Amino acid sequence: MIELQGVTKSFGSNHVLRGVDLTIPRGESMVIIGGSGTGKSVLLKCILGLVRPDGGTITLDGQDVTTGDRDAFLARFGMLFQGGALFDSLTVWQNVAFRLLRGALKRPKAEAREIAIEKLRRVGLGPQVADLYPAELSGGMQKxxxxxxxxxxxxxxxxxxxxxxxxxxxxxxxxxxxxxxxVTEMGATAMTITHDMTSVRAISDRVAMLHGGKVRWTGEIAEMDTTSDPYVQQFIHGRPDGPIESLR
Incomplete structure (x- = not known):
């Protein structure tokens, strides 16, 4: 569904992506692992079009992501941000229904609220939280x-x-x-960035290891523990010695 070929991106003399090749099949959950500063977030921003690659191609269903109707393109995506990124000045239901209250996906306010409450129920939160503000919730509830x-x-x-x-x-x-x-219920295609190995094992169908601006290894989750790839083995076991240099 999403394909990257030879994607490069530099910021001045900092060469973050050095030729990334990656395929994310439709309906699968792909997890990108790698240490901090290896380019995982830059890669995600390139796919979304928030950052323009210096070279290479990124396609969604065979279409270049840098061309076409931008709003229609972004309407196909959902995003869970690292810090939650909730709007402090909006109530919980208004946060959930943010995209449904404006733009191409706009719905009547009553319908948007109803959808928001249903989605809150799906993640284990009752309607009593709908009119609260994010500051009134615990970290887990905010997530x-x-x-x-x-x-x-x-x-x-x-x-x-x-x-x-x-x-x-x-x-x-x-x-x-x-x-x-x-993800399974919706039949959605998912891409996760994480260095939490518990999350990797819980949510992935396939795993890609990003290091030095390139995908060093990719495979099914069942293959991750048995691969001989030294980058993967060092990372998943947290070993200080190996091809991934530690700051010591």
Whole structure:
């Protein structure tokens, strides 16, 4: 569904992406792993068109993502941001229904609220939270609201940027389970950026290892533990010695 060929991106002398080749099949959950600063977030921004690559091609269903109707293109995506990124001045339901209250996806206010409450229910939150503000919620509840917002418009593709950051192990497990269930129910194509190996094992069909601006390895989740690739083995086991240099 999404294909990247030879994608490069530099910021001055910092060569972040050095020729990324990656295919994300329709209806599968792809997780991108790699250390901090390896270009995972830049790669995601390139796919969304927030950052223009210096070279290479990125296609969605065979169409170049840099051409065509921008609004129609973005309407196909949902996004769960690393920090939640809820709007403090909007109530919970208004956050969830943000895309449904404006633009090409605009719905009547009453309908948008009804959809928001249903999506909140899907992530385990009752209607009593709908009129609260984000500051009145715990971190775990805020993450659930963000997930509800990501799926509110029934997107074909969902991006998850470090979905369990800042959560305790139990809540992280809950979020991972919700992500897996929702992606499967919707039949959505998912791309997740994370360095949390628990999340990788819980939500992925396929895994890609990004290091040094290139995809060093990609394969099914069942192959990750048995691959002989030294980058993958060092990363998943957290070893200080190996081809990935540690700052010591």
């Amino acid at each position: 659930r609201v963000s997930l509800a917002r990501a799926i509110a418009a029934e997107p074909e593709i969902i991006f998850f940027d470090e979905p369990t950051t800042g959560l305790d192990p139990i809540m992280a497990g809950v979020i991972n389970e919700l992500i897996r269930e929702i």
